[in-house]
Amino acid sequence: MFDYQSARADLFTNPDLAGRERRGALAELTDRWLAALLAAAGGDQGGVALVAVGGYGRGELSPRSDLDVLLLHDTGSVGALADRLWYPVWDSGVGLDHAVRKPAEARAVAAADLKTQLGLLDARHIAGDAELTGALRSAVLADWRAKAPERLPELRALGQERAERHGQLAFLLEPDLKEAAGGLRDVVALDAIAASWLADAPREGLDAAQRRLSDVRDALHLATGRTTERLALQEQDQVAAALGVLDADTLLRQVYQAARTVSYASDVTWRAVDRLLVARRSRGRRPFRFAFGGAGRSGGAQPAARGVVARRPLAEGVVEQDGEAVLAQSARPAADPVLTLRAAAAAAQAGLVVAHATVRRLAAESKPLPVPWPTEAREQLITLLGAGEACLPVWEALEVEGLITRLLPDWERVRCRPQRNAVHTWTVDRHLVETAVRAAALTRRVARPDLLLVAALLHDLGKGWPGDHSQAGEVIVRDVAARMGFDQDDTETLALLVRHHLTLIDTATRRDPNDPATVELIAKVVGTAQHLELLHALTEADATATGPAAWSSWRAALVAALVDRVAVLLAGEPAAEPLGTACAEEERLAVEAARTGEPALTLRAVLVEQDRTAAEPMGVELVLAIPDRPGLLGTVAGVLALNRLTVRSLTLCELDPIGAGPVLLFSWRVAAEFGELPEAARLRADLRRALDGSLDPGRRLAERDAAVPRRPGISTPPPVVTVAPGGASATATVLEVRAHDAPGLLHRIGRALDAARVRVRTAHVSTLGADAVDAFYLTDSAGERLGEAAARTVAEEVQRALC
Numbered sequence: 001m002f003d004y005q006s007a008r009a010d011l012f013t014n015p016d017l018a019g020r021e022r023r024g025a026l027a028e029l030t031d032r033w034l035a036a037l038l039a040a041a042g043g044d045q046g047g048v049a050l051v052a053v054g055g056y057g058r059g060e061l062s063p064r065s066d067l068d069v070l071l072l073h074d075t076g077s078v079g080a081l082a083d084r085l086w087y088p089v090w091d092s093g094v095g096l097d098h099a100v101r102k103p104a105e106a107r108a109v110a111a112a113d114l115k116t117q118l119g120l121l122d123a124r125h126i127a128g129d130a131e132l133t134g135a136l137r138s139a140v141l142a143d144w145r146a147k148a149p150e151r152l153p154e155l156r157a158l159g160q161e162r163a164e165r166h167g168q169l170a171f172l173l174e175p176d177l178k179e180a181a182g183g184l185r186d187v188v189a190l191d192a193i194a195a196s197w198l199a200d201a202p203r204e205g206l207d208a209a210q211r212r213l214s215d216v217r218d219a220l221h222l223a224t225g226r227t228t229e230r231l232a233l234q235e236q237d238q239v240a241a242a243l244g245v246l247d248a249d250t251l252l253r254q255v256y257q258a259a260r261t262v263s264y265a266s267d268v269t270w271r272a273v274d275r276l277l278v279a280r281r282s283r284g285r286r287p288f289r290f291a292f293g294g295a296g297r298s299g300g301a302q303p304a305a306r307g308v309v310a311r312r313p314l315a316e317g318v319v320e321q322d323g324e325a326v327l328a329q330s331a332r333p334a335a336d337p338v339l340t341l342r343a344a345a346a347a348a349q350a351g352l353v354v355a356h357a358t359v360r361r362l363a364a365e366s367k368p369l370p371v372p373w374p375t376e377a378r379e380q381l382i383t384l385l386g387a388g389e390a391c392l393p394v395w396e397a398l399e400v401e402g403l404i405t406r407l408l409p410d411w412e413r414v415r416c417r418p419q420r421n422a423v424h425t426w427t428v429d430r431h432l433v434e435t436a437v438r439a440a441a442l443t444r445r446v447a448r449p450d451l452l453l454v455a456a457l458l459h460d461l462g463k464g465w466p467g468d469h470s471q472a473g474e475v476i477v478r479d480v481a482a483r484m485g486f487d488q489d490d491t492e493t494l495a496l497l498v499r500h501h502l503t504l505i506d507t508a509t510r511r512d513p514n515d516p517a518t519v520e521l522i523a524k525v526v527g528t529a530q531h532l533e534l535l536h537a538l539t540e541a542d543a544t545a546t547g548p549a550a551w552s553s554w555r556a557a558l559v560a561a562l563v564d565r566v567a568v569l570l571a572g573e574p575a576a577e578p579l580g581t582a583c584a585e586e587e588r589l590a591v592e593a594a595r596t597g598e599p600a601l602t603l604r605a606v607l608v609e610q611d612r613t614a615a616e617p618m619g620v621e622l623v624l625a626i627p628d629r630p631g632l633l634g635t636v637a638g639v640l641a642l643n644r645l646t647v648r649s650l651t652l653c654e655l656d657p658i659g660a661g662p663v664l665l666f667s668w669r670v671a672a673e674f675g676e677l678p679e680a681a682r683l684r685a686d687l688r689r690a691l692d693g694s695l696d697p698g699r700r701l702a703e704r705d706a707a708v709p710r711r712p713g714i715s716t717p718p719p720v721v722t723v724a725p726g727g728a729s730a731t732a733t734v735l736e737v738r739a740h741d742a743p744g745l746l747h748r749i750g751r752a753l754d755a756a757r758v759r760v761r762t763a764h765v766s767t768l769g770a771d772a773v774d775a776f777y778l779t780d781s782a783g784e785r786l787g788e789a790a791a792r793t794v795a796e797e798v799q800r801a802l803c
Helices: 004-013 019-040 079-092 103-112 114-121 130-166 184-195 206-224 233-242 248-283 339-349 356-365 375-385 388-400 403-407 409-413 428-440 449-458 469-484 488-499 503-510 516-526 529-546 553-571 584-596 632-642 680-692 697-707 745-755 788-802
Strands: 048-052 067-073 096-101 124-128 311-315 318-321 324-327 600-609 615-627 645-655 663-672 720-723 733-740 759-768 771-779
Touching: 004 019, 019 048, 019 067, 019 079, 019 124, 019 206, 048 130, 067 079, 067 103, 067 130, 079 096, 096 103, 103 114, 103 130, 114 130, 114 184, 124 130, 130 184, 130 248, 184 206, 184 248, 206 233, 206 248, 233 248, 248 388, 311 339, 318 339, 324 339, 324 356, 339 356, 339 375, 339 388, 339 403, 356 388, 356 403, 375 388, 375 428, 375 449, 375 469, 388 403, 388 428, 403 409, 409 469, 428 449, 428 529, 449 469, 449 488, 449 529, 469 488, 488 529, 503 516, 503 529, 503 553, 503 771, 516 529, 516 553, 529 553, 584 600, 584 615, 584 663, 600 680, 615 632, 615 680, 632 645, 632 663, 632 680, 632 697, 632 745, 697 745, 720 788, 733 788, 745 759, 745 771, 745 788
Parallel strands: 067 096
Antiparallel strands: 048 067, 048 124, 311 318, 318 324, 600 615, 615 663, 645 663, 645 759, 720 733, 733 771, 759 771
């Protein structure tokens, strides 16, 4: 008997073997080994067969795959034989998933367990009684076809459950190549559907996609030396190098493209299955047809369903048939360059998808749009985007067939481009479409919804180019808008929106909205009220499409407040009341603090109005009044960190309510780190102890951190502390801090500022994913802006405190 492990190792080091050829060679090698083991165990005398199932049955054996095998027999007990067969496999260290059954038992288990039945659909004879294997395979296929109308919905539910648990492969930074939606499990499901003879998947590109995912999986197994399907960040460079791919981003783009092909094939196939099952229920019989003219797993042909299906007109050259948008019989794609966009827009507006055959025909026959685009083409694009969620499946169909890059050549540079930022949920291209979807819900807020939708679709095109993506995008959008046929004024508006799509949220969360310089800055950027309303809507659409960490009620309120003040300035009306003016409750706290010399505080929920009947909580406001003294910011921030309160924002003002000396009024927006807010009495007691010196927040935080076992974490960029240009504020020096967020971060910043003997007039704290982006408006003890040298010194001291 040959040395299986040595032969196996030779396969992995053979430079002439890779990919599917190596997987097949490994399966053949394993077949010979197991056949020899079966013969040595005495299982070659008849009535016994060794059968490969699952991936091994398909001949797709990856380096660290388990061996899925069935010992099939029609004799009495084969327990001793099984032991003699399995123990050498276990001793070799190769993973083994095995079963011992008679044919009737195998069929019964398959009938009760869908996963077992799927594995048996790929049954392949290894050794022993071949007739036994053949009979089982024929019976299992017959059972599957007979029960497919009942079992396919169960198969679909399994896929949906996997998608919910593992996410969509085409958008994950650390995807599961096998279990995520669009992964190798979905390819197995498509083969199972084909074996049912009810439908077949569109095969264009599907085999190449499966190969790519399997090749990446093989390289991952070899790189890690273990059975894993998750392409973790730390493995991606090594896997890319093993496959001869430029870098990890290029690897992910290839994985994403393959996953999209699989996902699209799945969507098309399941729609075909749904139609056939509905038809079966309505007719009381089982119809058969090939959905795409391919061959099933068995290679047999399938009869076509008969009958005439009614067609409903949707647009010129486009009709609805069987729940999908298809081309009318009179349609001529080669003579109608707008037909692609017209069909897509009509389908989306009707809540339909474009039939796969129709998309294929459009890709094959349609001609490029003239430049500039005809007015109808531009209007149809806007109509497609304006359909909101219904746009997504239509857009995906066009994208898979290459029609999007034909319409927008610049799209290719962002297609499937990963975004290595935890804030982002989607790839760049999908984020752009998601932004347009969300913008569609905001079109009633703006006078030019067309410009909003197009800006949403194009705003991140610059991410496909080096440098600042907003600046690069401004250049690109001017060219794209001109090709689309927008006039000069509209082109300039689109360029402004793309260039400044981050300006509102950055300014609202990092600058003082009470400072006239902040409001004037935004007014200068937008120029007109129409631009302001467009930028406001684009900001919201972009942030909500980014991910949950990028938008919240708190951020929405900050942006809205800034927009309101800018709108007042643009209209030439009197300035609104400053946002930081003390209310009656705050004055009461200040009076209490001045009289008692002790901290006075209140905790209350803060609501933002959603409509006339409802309000949404946007956090908890902690209002704190304390007689002025050095070191207050760092001390209070430390107490909040000790009580596990995450700071969202902070404003300060100074009052002298009874003429007994200044009182500092802190207004904090906080959230409980683990959901439970501390009691106000406890906070007050901790503050008193911190102020009288009996509680050292810094020491307590350090002790708490030391008590928690540290796990290896990712490397993070060092903190950056900078002084904003002088125009950022007319009355204060603005210090910006960007750092990895951590408990006690604001405490350390506050201690450093206190040590520098500067006053913090206002602070704007923002957390984006794992990154903190804070801005502090500083003055000297006399309330004046800091000099350039003093400001640099303060920045250096804060930098040292954070390193």
